[in-house]
Amino acid sequence: MGVDVLVAGGGPAGLAAAISSARSGARTLLVERHGALGGMGTAALVHSFCGLYELAGDSGPQWANPGFASEFATRLIAGGGSAGPQRMGRVWVLPHQPAACAWLADEMVGAAGNLEMLLHSEIIAVSPDLTAVELVTRGVRRRVAARSVVDASGDGEILGLAGAAFDQAPPEHLQRPAFIFGLQGVEESAWQDDERLKIAARIARAVAGGGLPAGALGASLRGTGRGGEVYVTIDLTGPSDYDPTRAADLTALEVEGRSLAWSLAEFFRTSTPGFSTSTISVFPARVGIRESRRVVGRYRLETADVEKGAQFPDAVARATWPMELRESNRGPRLRFPLHGQPADIPLRSLRARDHKTLFVAGRCLSCSHEAQASVRVMGTCLATGEAAGLAAALQATGRGGEASDVLSERARIRRS
């Protein structure tokens, strides 16, 4: 088979890229290794969209990237998958139900036309010129010709397979991965307001006293408001030479996450008021990876660009989330733009330097390690995904593909 645009990965960036490409009229194939779309927002149980809104000001939440990102968020709320934005200090976030993310993505893919979605499929090979991609599903190979490819795999798997240039931070600086699990049967009053802080203090003391493993330090709780359900997030440390593209390391992270979760669940049940009948309701399908490969693109979004709120003539999206550095499991360090001005993301940062038909969206776009700590969040991934999908579609179908073309096509689709 042959398509105009092949999108690798069905997380927020990939689903936005594929649906936008298809809406633009390009024959599009979306390839996803899991059984559902949504990426980290489904499989890893990440339960908030960050980067959807401008930094909080005097007025209410304002869309950072009107277009696919705002459409997805609006439909998530309308479909009952989110109760709406919440303010947390200087930022707005959109807490959501992971299952809803998968459901909504299915609905939107189904309505897009021109779009085939293949779940349970991995990309195992690409031709040197990237005009063909080989997929595998349960031991069966399939070859697909593609005019343009969007790498929205989060880990830059196309970059890895194509031998395209990429950067990856050294192990000690890579953002720590997160293990998120669900608890059910928690009394509603048990985690609210000051109780959450008291739980945090108790965990800290239990770790200091040897009652909990050191890895439990930093566990944070968020109630969903849905029938005594609470999500617990643990930032994992990983091995000292941690590499998120190495199977042994990913395996160790999954095992470490489940072990910590089991210890924490027991600790909550036996020593935390309101948790005596709580139990683990769900483990994630996979650990949440925050950072791995970053493409070497035609422009590298620098740390100073995000700090200063840089503007670019070929801007196609905006990064409004602060640089949220999680280089240790001691909690995030937030670095806000100096003047409160969000940075533009130029189309050049979504294009591989060495491959004319390769676009990159989501957390592996072309940027510095610190800038990635801002652009990696799911709300921004929706926006970079949309831009990369449109650019790939326009180029593959001979309709341009410059930033101005992307903006007009986005406006045309919004009007239709």
Place this chain on the structure above:
Amino acid sequence: MCSPPIPDLASLEERILAAIRERILEVPAGFNAGSDLYAAGLDSMALMQLVLLLEEGFGVVVPDSDICRANFQSVRQLAHLVRERLTLVA
């Protein structure tokens, strides 16, 4: 045996602020003892570090009843909290 002298509030504020800067939060320019810690990014993860920092660094025990949003609002509040606990111990 004599207890060591209880530090004054200003020096406690200075030490807590320095420790937060160094170990817990990337605070913006101009951040001082009266600034809002939550606005600077203090969440429950950072709060765990902060509790350990106060308990291990200053030799106090912060009881559950003192763990509340208001007490962790600013470095000034924390300095008051630590001084109160040190006074009780002395």
